[in-house]
Amino acid sequence: LETLGGPVALVEELTFAGFVDPATEKLTVNDKPFNVxxxxxxxxxxxxxxxxxxxxxxxxxxxxxxxxxxxxADLHWDSTDPxxxxxxxxxxxxxxxxxxxxxxxxxxxLVAGLVPKEFGGVDILAALTEVxxxxxxxxxxxxxxxxxxxxxxxxxNIFGHNNVNSMFIHILDMSAVGPGFGxxxxxxxxxxxxLKVLKEESTNAALRPAAxxxxxxQAMKRRRDSLPFFFRGTDGATSVKAELVGRIPVMKDAASYxxxxxxxxxxxxxxxxxxxxxxxxxxxxxxxGHLTAGTQPFNVxxRVVAGGLKQPGMDVEQAYLGPYQxxxxxxxxxxxxxxxxxxxxxxxLGKASMSRxxxxxxxxxxxxxxxxALMFGIVDKDEGxxxxxxxxxxxxxxKSAALHYAEKAGWGGANGGNAGLFFHVFGHNSVNSLHLHIxxxxxxxxxxxKFEYKNMPIDAVIAALREAVKTQQTRGVLEK
Numbered sequence: 198l199e200t201l202g203g204p205v206a207l208v209e210e211l212t213f214a215g216f217v218d219p220a221t222e223k224l225t226v227n228d229k230p231f232n233v234x235x236x237x238x239x240x241x242x243x244x245x246x247x248x249x250x251x252x253x254x255x256x257x258x259x260x261x262x263x264x265x266x267x268x269x270a271d272l273h274w275d276s277t278d279p280x281x282x283x284x285x286x287x288x289x290x291x292x293x294x295x296x297x298x299x300x301x302x303x304x305x306x307l308v309a310g311l312v313p314k315e316f317g318g319v320d321i322l323a324a325l326t327e328v329x330x331x332x333x334x335x336x337x338x339x340x341x342x343x344x345x346x347x348x349x350x351x352x353x354n355i356f357g358h359n360n361v362n363s364m365f366i367h368i369l370d371m372s373a374v375g376p377g378f379g380x381x382x383x384x385x386x387x388x389x390x391x392l393k394v395l396k397e398e399s400t401n402a403a404l405r406p407a408a409x410x411x412x413x414x415q416a417m418k419r420r421r422d423s424l425p426f427f428f429r430g431t432d433g434a435t436s437v438k439a440e441l442v443g444r445i446p447v448m449k450d451a452a453s454y455x456x457x458x459x460x461x462x463x464x465x466x467x468x469x470x471x472x473x474x475x476x477x478x479x480x481x482x483x484x485x486g487h488l489t490a491g492t493q494p495f496n497v498x499x500r501v502v503a504g505g506l507k508q509p510g511m512d513v514e515q516a517y518l519g520p521y522q523x524x525x526x527x528x529x530x531x532x533x534x535x536x537x538x539x540x541x542x543x544x545x546l547g548k549a550s551m552s553r554x555x556x557x558x559x560x561x562x563x564x565x566x567x568x569x570a571l572m573f574g575i576v577d578k579d580e581g582x583x584x585x586x587x588x589x590x591x592x593x594x595x596k597s598a599a600l601h602y603a604e605k606a607g608w609g610g611a612n613g614g615n616a617g618l619f620f621h622v623f624g625h626n627s628v629n630s631l632h633l634h635i636x637x638x639x640x641x642x643x644x645x646x647k648f649e650y651k652n653m654p655i656d657a658v659i660a661a662l663r664e665a666v667k668t669q670q671t672r673g674v675l676e677k
Contacts, residue, residue, distance in 0.1 A: 204312045207356070208301055209477070214435040216304070216362045222317050223299040224363055230434075234295040234363035237264050250292070253342035257334035264293040264365070274375040287378040287385075290345055290370035294335045295363060296327075303327075303364045306391050307356040310398065325395040332388055335368050346372035351388035358384035362435065437461065437471050441624030447650045448622050451657040455664070457571055457622055468576050471623075472565065480568070480629045486581055487563040488630055498559040498630035501528050514556070517605035521598035528557040528632070538642040547647055552617075553640035554608060557632040558599045560591075567591075567631050570658055571623040574665070585669060589662040596655050599635050608637055615639055618655040625651035 198207065211217040215230050224232055226239040236242040247265045251258050265271070266286045273285040296303050302312040302319065309328060312318025319327070332351060339349045348371040354360070366388060369378070378385070434440040444460060445453050461471065475481040479494050488496055490503035500506040514527050529535070530550045537549040560567050566576040566583070573592060576582025583591070596618060603613030610616070617636040621627070633655060636645065645652070 198307060198311070204302075204308045204318070205316070207308065208312075208316070210435045211301060211304070211362065213473075213477070216435065217301045222301055224301055224304055226299075230362075232363050233361055234264060234293065234365050235299055238262055238295060238297050238299060238363075247292075250338070250342055253338045254334055255337055255341065257330065257337065260297055261331065261334045262295050262297055263338060263368075264295055266291055266293070274377070275373075277376055282376045282380045285375060285377045287367065287375060287381060288350075288369040288371065289373035289375070292338070292368045294331060294338070294366040294368055296331070299363075304362050305356040305359060305364065306353045306386075309391070310395060321395065321399045325392070325399050328388070328392055328395060331366060332392065335366055335388075339368060339370070345370045348372050352385040353388055353391060354384050355386050437465050437474050438624050440465060445624065448625050449650060449653055449657075451661045451664075454570075454622060454653060454657055455661045457624065458575065458661075461571065462575060468572065468580070468582075471572075472580075475565065475568070475629065481565045486565055488565055488568055490563070494629075496630050497628055498528060498557065498632050499563055502526055502559060502561050502563060502630075514602075514606065517602045518598055519601055519605065521594070521601060524561055525595065525598045526559050526561060527602055527635075528559055530555055530557075538640075538644070541643045546643055549642060549644045551634065551645035551648065551652075552636040552638070552642055554606075554637040556602070556606075556635045558595060558602070558635055559630060559632050560595075563630075568629050569623040569626055569631060570620040570653065573658070573662060585662060585665045589659065589666055592655065592659055592662060595633055596659070599633055599655075603635060609639075617641075619652040620655060620658060621648075621651050622653050 198204070201207075202209075208217055208222075212219050215227065216225060216232060217223070218225050224235040226232065226235050226241055233242065237244065244265055246268075247263060250263050250265075254261055254263060270284055271286045271291065273281040274287070274289050274291065276282065276285055300317055302308055302317065306328070310319065310321035310324030314320075335351050336349060339345045350367070350369040350371045352367040352369065353365075354367075356362075367385070434443050441448075441457055441460065445457055447453060448457060461467065465471075472481060476483055479491075480489060480496060481487070482489050488499040490496065490499045490505050497506065501508060508529050511527065511529055514529075515522055518525055518527060534545075534548055535550045535555065537545040538551070538553050538555065540546070540549055564581055566572050566581065570592075574583060574585030574588030578584075599618050600613035600616055603616035604610075608615050615638055617634075617638040619634040619636065621632075621634075634652070
């Protein structure tokens, strides 16, 4: 967090996504985004079935609140059905402790004691005391409420691995845990570990993270200048990227591509909001509207195009593009990723190349409208964008360039016919500069199948763009 701009940069993100009201510095309780524990604290989502359980908090009931999971999630706590394991309660007895203080400094344990005083934050000692009281309240609840064993587990999900942007501590009866506990174990941080770190920071100021004042000032300026726009906040999403993943977990056909573009334009604020997100994270230069090619953030294909990253041996392969060399570049994966293309080792699954031969086609035009397939033809003309018809021509040319490369590189098949061509649409992408995966379909590796859910065929994109062009033409005729 220190290297990412500190708590001020984080609250900028939360404000941008609508989770924090900049006027009050408190968590919002709107329908968009929906912040479930904040709603409960504000009385907008009552849980009458467990109202009596608040008494078990004893002296802490005016500061904290006990919340329950959905009844169906509790009912399926021991289910081995893959559909329920990620959603079910993690134990037969599973409750949540949240705080009645809706100041954003308590939205997640990540920022406990780190929020600057001028933003209403408490110091590290006060934060430590507050978290110790949360622990005491949770253990006291389990002891008094009845029916619980003495084996109680307390866990938090740190921001980045959370799906709700308001404070909650999982209270679990460890004598009867379900499959969901094992499934979520990678992100269940014991509350005692949080307390250990807070104690270390409280006794040694040198251990306390501190963001660069320059980065903090940049974040404050962006927060003042940001456009007000709130989306649903699916699974705690604080960005357009995360919201798209939450709403469209599988994106590999024309229907899902079409839906992603519809969501962006109709529900998520359009290209202006997405550009602002890229500006905030440093991927776009505001003055030029081009992708940045520095090292923070590191945007690999933009750096290759800009000449900041040389790929040994790839100069020879550029020649295989023939007449397309002026507008496109072929890039390679890391050598070790190519070497492990057929590995099923978990260490390499998801990192290795997706086929025995795997290359990337990128564009030399670094204007931000070409950073990802999601944007093809929808950036306003005033922003330097091309029409959907022009974008379609570009994508058709990309396909021709990739197939020409595959044919000349000796991949076999008429006109490069052994090549599979895929995009990863924004939300499911890992690089914010355009790259078309060129794969040898005869030799697909385990990573291909791991990413099958997000491998968007170029032909699906072409089909959706053709539909959009036809729709525009029909509207034009009707208007005339």
